[in-house]
Amino acid sequence: MTINALIVAGMVPIKRERQLPFHGEILVELGENVHPEDIIAEASIPSQLQVLDVAKALGLEPSAADNYLVRDVNEPLEQGDVIAQYDGVVTRLVRMPVNGWLVAFDQGRAYISTDAVTTRLQAGMIGKVEAITPGLGVVISTVGSLLQGAWGNGLVGSGLLQVLPTHPDTTQEDAVDDTSIRGHIIAVGGSCQREQLVEFTLQGVTGLILGSLSPELVPFVKDLPFPVIVLQGFGELPIDSIRFQLLESRSGSIACINACGGDGFSGTPPEVVIPQPGGEYEEQPDFQKLAVGQLVQVNSGQHRGKSGIVKELPEASVNFESGLEVPSATIHLVSDDQLINIPRRNLFVIG
Numbered sequence: 001m002t003i004n005a006l007i008v009a010g011m012v013p014i015k016r017e018r019q020l021p022f023h024g025e026i027l028v029e030l031g032e033n034v035h036p037e038d039i040i041a042e043a044s045i046p047s048q049l050q051v052l053d054v055a056k057a058l059g060l061e062p063s064a065a066d067n068y069l070v071r072d073v074n075e076p077l078e079q080g081d082v083i084a085q086y087d088g089v090v091t092r093l094v095r096m097p098v099n100g101w102l103v104a105f106d107q108g109r110a111y112i113s114t115d116a117v118t119t120r121l122q123a124g125m126i127g128k129v130e131a132i133t134p135g136l137g138v139v140i141s142t143v144g145s146l147l148q149g150a151w152g153n154g155l156v157g158s159g160l161l162q163v164l165p166t167h168p169d170t171t172q173e174d175a176v177d178d179t180s181i182r183g184h185i186i187a188v189g190g191s192c193q194r195e196q197l198v199e200f201t202l203q204g205v206t207g208l209i210l211g212s213l214s215p216e217l218v219p220f221v222k223d224l225p226f227p228v229i230v231l232q233g234f235g236e237l238p239i240d241s242i243r244f245q246l247l248e249s250r251s252g253s254i255a256c257i258n259a260c261g262g263d264g265f266s267g268t269p270p271e272v273v274i275p276q277p278g279g280e281y282e283e284q285p286d287f288q289k290l291a292v293g294q295l296v297q298v299n300s301g302q303h304r305g306k307s308g309i310v311k312e313l314p315e316a317s318v319n320f321e322s323g324l325e326v327p328s329a330t331i332h333l334v335s336d337d338q339l340i341n342i343p344r345r346n347l348f349v350i351g
Contacts (some may be wrong), residue, residue: 055108152259152270
């Protein structure tokens with residue numbers, strides 16, 4: 001799935017595909033309700049590989065050796081087990097040199113794993129299992145509000161959303177001393193200092209939504225025990241009014257943070273999902289792909305915070321003053337009645 005603009009939507013159908021990197025086991029059933037922390041699938045990833053030249057041991061050409069394999073790929077084996085056999089004038093055998101399993105066989109070579117790392121796939125949101133691809137993954141769906149961000153610390157979690165009383169045009173400066181935030185997802189209108197992050201940890205919050213984050217705090221935030229998502233970017237930036245008002249309108253609702261994904265500009269970005277399964281919504285265009293005619297808001301630069309309509313999406317990348325050559329969009333700013341050309345990654349779509 002290609003994301004080329006961040007999404008903010010008040011009430012939309014949300015579907016997310018969760019897929020294993022390797023074939024494994026699905027742990028949920030079709031129609032089952034899941035929560036963000038639920039393990040929905042897992043797979044064993046081979047490690048500590050050994051390569052065994054079976055063709056050479058059998059005295060055969062590599063292209064012919066696979067005809068004499070007597071074991072199945074992914075079959076667990078013990079040291080001494082026969083994995084290939086050639087019955088000629090003299091019977092030749094190839095045995096397992098160690099305990100492990102055969103993970104691949106190609107061009108006369110057997111690839112043997114002696115260890116494995118188990119990878120587990122989390123649901124990442126509250127929803128219902130809508131589809132299952134056996135051994136690979138699932139599709140989870142819900143209806144609700146969606147806010148995508150610029151960065152996350154790699155964790156998932158959920159809790160009651162509580163928006164701190166911070167004006168969206170300021171940063172969060174005062175330490176939090178309200179013990180009622182335990183077990184809550186906390187939204188802060190701006191950035192946080194290290195002392196505030198420590199206080200949030202001590203008070204047992206289950207997630208944090210920030211407008212921005214100081215770059216020097218990134219290593220510290222990566223080690224926090226709860227998910228953190230940064231909506232705007234790095235520095236001292238407040239949450240824009242559209243996102244802040246949406247969060248305020250959903251205060252008291254269950255919110256899910258999936259802070260996985262490297263950033264908001266490549267791949268699936270970190271996001272906040274606030275399920276409203278009984279809510280009404282209108283059919284929406286495909287927000288996953290920026291399109292002409294969509295309402296967007298500029299997320300950085302001198303026009304930051306202004307909204308406009310996408311007028312053109314040039315096919316060729318554009319060289320900007322920053323030195324970056326990236327895909328761009330031509331936007332008609334509503335407030336200024338002017339056309340600007342801006343990197344697509346500096347936009348988010350307003351639903």
